Amino acid sequence: MTESTTIFIGSKPVMNYVLALMTQFNKPIAEVTLKARGRSISRAVDTAEIARNRFMPNLKVKSITIGTESVQDEQGKNINISSMEITLTNQSSEPKSSS
């Protein structure tokens, strides 16, 4: 139960990421981190909220961090882009002794 995994949120429909998140939590996994940059950040929030409200009420937000990453644009110029990480845990799958 110590394993964790990361899902990178891109520009696909949000339900693709909700499904990926639920697939990960079907394994005996402790936590899943959603990583997003730029305009995909709102989609990462949507993914966490849709999963929690519709499919997995035991999902808890463990931590949210924001930051800035430097990436190269099409002309090879460095640009700064905002990033966010949402780490989620599934409370119901934790051993009873820990709660």
Place this chain on the structure above:
Amino acid sequence: MTESTTIFIGSKPVMNYVLALMTQFNKPIAEVTLKARGRSISRAVDTAEIARNRFMPNLKVKSITIGTESVQDEQGKNINISSMEITLTNQSSEPKSSS
């Protein structure tokens, strides 16, 4: 120093909100919360990151929360929309005794 204020992030250029944030912290204010919904969420992250990296290195993220709000669309139908709140504090303006 206990006062706090909220800035609602909409669809204006991000620098408008960076300026609003810096204007608030010029007052003796303890913390400022950025609130955003839907696609404006990534702009709220941009606002916090640009202010911190370019103008106010003492800015600290105190907390980030995500949630879901129910709003009415143009046809009067209830739709769920993701929301985010980023609470920021300016470390340099805090009294020395507290740190």
